Amino acid sequence: MRDALAILAKDLRIEWRTREGISSVFVLGVLLVVVLTMAHDPSPETAPTLAPGVLWAAFVLTGMLGVQRGFLLERENDCLAGLLGAPVDPAAIYAGKLAANVVLLAVMQAVVVPLVGLFLHVDLAARLPALLLVCLLGNVGFASLATLFGALAARVRAREVMLPLLLLPLLVPLLIGAVQATRAVLVGGLAGASGGLGVLVAFDVIFGVAGWLLFAYVVRD
Amino acid sequence: MRRVLPPLTGLAMLAALVLVFLLVPTEADMGIVQRIFYFHVSSAWVAFLGFFLVAGASAVYLWNGAPTADRLAYAGAEVGVVFCTLVLVTGPIWARPIWGVWWTWDPRLTMTVVLWAIYSSYLMLRAFGGGDAAIARYAAVLGIVGVLDIPLIVVSVRLLRGIHPAVITRTQGGTGLADPWMRAGLLVSALALILLAAWLVDLRVRGAQLEDEVAALRREMDARRGEVA
Numbered sequence: 003m004r005d006a007l008a009i010l011a012k013d014l015r016i017e018w019r020t021r022e023g024i025s026s027v028f029v030l031g032v033l034l035v036v037v038l039t040m041a042h043d044p045s046p047e048t049a050p051t052l053a054p055g056v057l058w059a060a061f062v063l064t065g066m067l068g069v070q071r072g073f074l075l076e077r078e079n080d081c082l083a084g085l086l087g088a089p090v091d092p093a094a095i096y097a098g099k100l101a102a103n104v105v106l107l108a109v110m111q112a113v114v115v116p117l118v119g120l121f122l123h124v125d126l127a128a129r130l131p132a133l134l135l136v137c138l139l140g141n142v143g144f145a146s147l148a149t150l151f152g153a154l155a156a157r158v159r160a161r162e163v164m165l166p167l168l169l170l171p172l173l174v175p176l177l178i179g180a181v182q183a184t185r186a187v188l189v190g191g192l193a194g195a196s197g198g199l200g201v202l203v204a205f206d207v208i209f210g211v212a213g214w215l216l217f218a219y220v221v222r223d
Numbered sequence: 224m225r226r227v228l229p230p231l232t233g234l235a236m237l238a239a240l241v242l243v244f245l246l247v248p249t250e251a252d253m254g255i256v257q258r259i260f261y262f263h264v265s266s267a268w269v270a271f272l273g274f275f276l277v278a279g280a281s282a283v284y285l286w287n288g289a290p291t292a293d294r295l296a297y298a299g300a301e302v303g304v305v306f307c308t309l310v311l312v313t314g315p316i317w318a319r320p321i322w323g324v325w326w327t328w329d330p331r332l333t334m335t336v337v338l339w340a341i342y343s344s345y346l347m348l349r350a351f352g353g354g355d356a357a358i359a360r361y362a363a364v365l366g367i368v369g370v371l372d373i374p375l376i377v378v379s380v381r382l383l384r385g386i387h388p389a390v391i392t393r394t395q396g397g398t399g400l401a402d403p404w405m406r407a408g409l410l411v412s413a414l415a416l417i418l419l420a421a422w423l424v425d426l427r428v429r430g431a432q433l434e435d436e437v438a439a440l441r442r443e444m445d446a447r448r449g450e451v452a
Contacts, residue, residue, distance in 0.1 A: 147368070150368070154364065154365075157357065158361065167347055168344050171337050171341040171344060174333075174376060175372065175379035176379075178380065182382045200378070204375060204378070209368070212371055216285075216367065219285055220361060
């Protein structure tokens with residue numbers, strides 16, 4: 003636990019000193035929301051129905067780049083080898099990396115979600131607590147798989163294309179669950195969102211545990 | 224086993240063809256195109272068997288590192304993707320006259336195409352990820368994560384709108400296959416494709432084993448050449 007917190011602190015400190023990851027993810031997130039909205043060319047009436055899809059498509063695509071960057075940084079100067087050489091359980095490395103990714107993605111969400119509300123005429127403030135829950139569950143589920151496969155993809159050839167190739171199909175249940183839950187929350191609150199929320203919770207638990215157990219096989223030599 | 228698989232597969236396929244094209248009655252509403260069902264459903268079953276083989280063999284490989292387990296997982300993914308592709312080809316051929324469209328985002332169709340993508344990416348990882356031994360371990364991790372994803376996909380796609388017929392499961396309004404010839408047609412087709420898949424897996428495993436042996440011999444040869452020089 004202490005090791006995981008140390009890794010989290012290290013990653014956040016690196017991020018804070020350069021602010022490179024957060025700023026690129028921020029701009030990319032805004033761009034994707036704009037591009038996805040423009041591509042649909044919605045009328046003012048249909049715009050709100052697009053919001054869940056645009057929100058989560060932008061989140062997944064942006065998040066993938068953010069997570070990938072974190073692991074490519076570790077490759078420079080063989081940082082990951084140093085990390086593995088330290089007397090730290092790989093599972094703790096996973097937990098620390100996962101936490102750092104969740105924080106990075108949450109900051110990105112804090113920008114992208116209000117922007118979607120603004121561009122697509124959705125009143126987010128009325129549904130804020132329920133929406134925050136959906137966002138957090140989607141964030142953790144995404145990060146738990148992306149952290150595992152980000153580490154994996156950083157260690158193979160053709161790594162730029164490998165992460166989306168491996169991650170996107172596996173993320174389909176999360177995407178469906180998050181979009182359905184968001185849609186239900188925006189229409190009528192948490193009550194109608196149980197199906198989507200159930201998928202999200204199951205996704206978080208299953209891949210949180212799987213990542214925790216399998217991470218050692220990905221990073222050890 | 225190795226000797227009996229090819230002739231057994233041939234016999235079962237012949238029997239399946241006779242059943243499906245000569246003995247099974249034509250379905251009353253859909254007509255002749257319904258006969259593709261016997262190969263469509265059988266292929267789907269075989270694809271699932273292949274994907275579960277990937278998961279099982281991957282778990283064994285992570286546990287004991289046996290090369291055979293790794294080769295089995297690889298072969299299972301290859302055969303699974305081939306039969307999953309057959310499902311995705313035979314389905315639209317039926318769907319076009321019956322539904323009027325080649326494709327729709329029905330839960331089962333979505334699930335099949337997502338599984339196809341997951342195990343295709345497994346093959347991509349193995350083909351382009353680089354030759355080093357760690358790839359087998361990474362692929363095993365993907366094989367296990369992939370099978371964990373299947374129940375989540377099954378549950379999540381039910382949130383989408385659906386029109387796919389459920390013939391076998393009676394819970395979703397299916398009536399089961401009433402005609403005994405139809406049941407026989409499906410079972411024999413499934414048996415034929417399972418035998419074919421087993422044969423293919425065996426061939427691929429043996430092929431991978433020979434590749435490894437050749438690589439080992441080549442290394443040994445290079446080492447000896449170094450000694451002489």
